[in-house]
Amino acid sequence: MRALRILFIFAILPAFMFLCSCGGGSSRSSSSISPSQTITTSGTNVASISVNGGPLGNYDDAAFASVTVCVPGTSTCQTVDNVLVDTGSSGLRILSSALTVALPQQNASNGNPVFECFPFISGYTWGPVQTADVEIAGEKASSAAVEVIGTNTPVPSGCLDFGLPSSGTLDALGANGILGVGLFAQDCGADCPTTIYYECPSSNCQGISESLAQQVANPVSLFATDNNGVIIELQAVSGGEQPSVSGSLVFGIATQSNNALGGATVYTANPTSGNFTTTYNGTAYPESFIDSGSNGFYFLSSSVSGVPACGGDASGFYCPSSTANISATNQGTNGTSRTVNFSIANADTLFSSNDSALADLGGPSSMSAPYFFDWGLPFFFGRNVFVAIQGQNAPGGTPPYWAY
């Protein structure tokens, strides 16, 4: 740029011009008391899942499944257990240390192998993109791109510059992999920046723009049938905590007799971010989301929620002196809204037991705006949650949506 060029494109844009009025009577409201929950346990589209602490026994509030990966088109397969079920991301990632079968490498058009750095708030996954037939229950995603986490190939600067910890080992991940069954068909999307995918010749990985077709895929979207989404069905936790809780991961929405939408309410999500609105105490938080991969109710800050935060070992969680009962309202972009009631118990007390299913675990999600609600795994206890994938057809609304 040769000289300073100052372009006054806007002047005096009152903030209220942007504000969105959300009054009106289009919303439906009702209490959150759930009708009797039915958990589907049989069918070729049903995989069992468990909240059981995971492979190291130290993971609170995470659901695990078994996934089989095969060399495409062959019967050379391996079943990997203890894969974390994550509705907050899309795509299958498996630790290389848990993988014994050799999967074919995805290569760029110039022949260089493709790698991926995928950022989560808890850490990044780094490793080669490989191809597998992914089988879960009776379903099969043929030639799906998956990420194999953990590799000797040096992490490129574009990945390190996220500043996140590595999730490249069992000790760091607490799981043998992540099964992303979220709202999207691919992990990164059409506007994927060059800090996510890389091509790696013998040295010096370079960031690339990975096409949608080549990106690590939500395996559900590649199933021959039952490919429009999933239902997470977890038992309620009695008494606030239990050593473990079992349930089902059901594939398809209204594609079989065992996966009807039934009386569930559909909440459509922002098609770009996958977020919807949660309203608490009269304030709307439009960057909220449902995420089985978050291991608690994470919401607001201590000062906004009024729930005291923990210090010391339980830092990052809420520690009310007595259990706090919270009420908030979820609203989809379709205007549908309903109230959710939940409780937050003292995390210090919860962590003093060996239970892995904690119904009332939570913490703050931020300390300044944008405040939001992250409806993590405890939200799923005792509630069947539908996740409909963008671009697919599903009843009750246009995906991406949640329903429960």
Add this chain to the structure above:
Amino acid sequence: MCKRQSRSISSWLPVAGTGLMIFVIAFPAWASLGGDSASIQADQLQMRGTRQTIPAESYTVHEIQAATGVVVREYISRDGKVFGLAWHGPWPPDMRQLLGSYFEQYVQAAKAQSVSRMGRRPLMIDHPAFVVHLSGHPRAFAGMAYVPGILPPGVRAEEIQ
């Protein structure tokens, strides 16, 4: 029905900001946390973004919209120091660039939190010298950082958003 534009500027403006002057300026001016605004050059160039300046009572907010969709807001005190940052977008920003001299400490603190207790949850680092929070999920991240020691008098950390 409410058509929410969750990535619009409105979500990040304080309601009290009615009537703020907003300029979009196409020259690079940007610094990392704790840095001096006199040296600001590199970040906007790297992010290939457009920048807005929003004057407030005791500080100025510079906003950069990067080509990757990440929006970064930089809080600069009257004496020219970047005391806070906030960002949101589909993917995390280049934290090395944003945090500058605090980056390596941030990496160590983030690693320490990740091993302190198993579980996927927001990253909340409240170090005496600096604070960094990161939350969200793939396709929608948000975070903020500030240096408590150089917050201008009367400015609350919650204003960094």
